[in-house]
Amino acid sequence: xxxxxxxxxxxxxxxxxxxxxxxxxxxxxxxxxxxxxxxxxxxxxxxxxxxxxxxxxxxxxxxxxxxxxxxxxxxxxxxxxxxxxxxxxxxxxxxxxxxxxxxxxxxxxxxxxxxxxxxxx
Amino acid sequence: xxxxxxxxxxxxxxxxxxxxxxxxxxxxxxxxxxxxxxxxxxxxxxxxxxxxxxxxxxxxxxxxxxxxxxxxxxxxxxxxxxxxxxxxxxxxxxxxxxxxxxxxxxx
Numbered sequence: 001x002x003x004x005x006x007x008x009x010x011x012x013x014x015x016x017x018x019x020x021x022x023x024x025x026x027x028x029x030x031x032x033x034x035x036x037x038x039x040x041x042x043x044x045x046x047x048x049x050x051x052x053x054x055x056x057x058x059x060x061x062x063x064x065x066x067x068x069x070x071x072x073x074x075x076x077x078x079x080x081x082x083x084x085x086x087x088x089x090x091x092x093x094x095x096x097x098x099x100x101x102x103x104x105x106x107x108x109x110x111x112x113x114x115x116x117x118x119x120x121x
Numbered sequence: 122x123x124x125x126x127x128x129x130x131x132x133x134x135x136x137x138x139x140x141x142x143x144x145x146x147x148x149x150x151x152x153x154x155x156x157x158x159x160x161x162x163x164x165x166x167x168x169x170x171x172x173x174x175x176x177x178x179x180x181x182x183x184x185x186x187x188x189x190x191x192x193x194x195x196x197x198x199x200x201x202x203x204x205x206x207x208x209x210x211x212x213x214x215x216x217x218x219x220x221x222x223x224x225x226x227x228x
Contacts, residue, residue: 035217045156045164045207047217058215061122094163102170105211107154109175111163 009115022095
């Protein structure tokens with residue numbers, strides 16, 4: 001059974017850093033395309049970042065230069081390093097797997113339960 | 122950047138058909154995916170590649186895409202279908218776009 005479990009969220013001051021983790025089971029992270037999607041309180045979904053099998057990484061303009069997506073094959077875990085955080089980054093952060101073998105425009109087929117990041121002084 | 126436009130809300134009586142639109146320039150040339158999100162829960166994929174259904178999703182959920190509008194259709198709506206629905210596509214191989222979401226209310 002595929003499962004994604006995020007952790008690492010919490011309250012952080014503006015300008016601070018945080019690293020989110022997403023532990024996967026039931027499949028191999030390094031063999032799949034993985035992504036982070038966030039949702040500000042009461043708002044819609046916003047894509048954050050994607051990592052491809054060849055380690056290609058892409059970011060939304062709103063986080064480019066501040067966030068870094070990565071993965072650890074030995075831990076079967078996806079990460080999101082977040083630096084220079086501001087109030088606008090306050091959101092529930094979801095990790096999601098992209099449906100395998102669906103070309104270059106796949107949907108997100110499995111999602112974690114999310115972890116809340118609150119940026120406030 | 123590409124934008125997807127959804128109506129903020131759609132209301133329908135139980136047993137009726139709900140249609141949720143997702144507008145975008147020539148969206149009919151793109152693959153559109155749809156997600157259902159209930160309060161406090163993670164999104165769930167309900168339709169992908171315009172009209173395919175993941176296993177476990179009822180046949181009542183269907184999709185279409187043509188011209189400038191993609192549509193999620195929910196037939197024989199049930200109280201349990203009340204949720205927010207989001208359309209999504211890839212603007213390029215490196216840019217994901219979500220619609221603003223539509224709140225489906227079952228009267």
